[in-house]
Amino acid sequence: MSFGTVSHTEAGAVASEDALSADATGFGGLVCTTQIPDREDGSIELGDMREQTRQTLTNLANALRRANSDLSRLLHLTIYLTDIEDRGIFNEVYAEIVPRPYPARCCVAVAALAIEGMRVEVTALAAQARVTPGNPASA
Numbered sequence: 001m002s003f004g005t006v007s008h009t010e011a012g013a014v015a016s017e018d019a020l021s022a023d024a025t026g027f028g029g030l031v032c033t034t035q036i037p038d039r040e041d042g043s044i045e046l047g048d049m050r051e052q053t054r055q056t057l058t059n060l061a062n063a064l065r066r067a068n069s070d071l072s073r074l075l076h077l078t079i080y081l082t083d084i085e086d087r088g089i090f091n092e093v094y095a096e097i098v099p100r101p102y103p104a105r106c107c108v109a110v111a112a113l114a115i116e117g118m119r120v121e122v123t124a125l126a127a128q129a130r131v132t133p134g135n136p137a138s139a
Helices: 049-066 084-097
Strands: 007-009 024-027 030-035 074-081 104-109 120-127
Touching: 024 049, 030 049, 049 084, 049 120, 074 084, 084 104
Parallel strands: 074 104
Antiparallel strands: 007 024, 024 030, 030 120, 074 120
């Protein structure tokens, strides 16, 4: 991804022509992404809140990696839950996966998400790693 142009990454194997969203979008050293509990095969994890959270945060980590970032570079996370009582479970899984220091975040209760049975969705803003000539993975 370039620091001077808008860049888009695709989710890889599940990217399709009819997708309405990029996996991640970057500009000026920042990357934005929204993730749901979809599996690699395109199906949706509709199990308990713990499993949906784990899948969503795994997807977030993978999207950030594809966009030259990672969970340690998170700046802000917005969490959408269909039941605010699930916040404790989300926080338990989050603490297992997201490294400290934690980013700023906001948790919002919503009436519903796009897919029936889906209980969590996240939108993230992260810093991209600096790319130096001859070493595209350098930070």
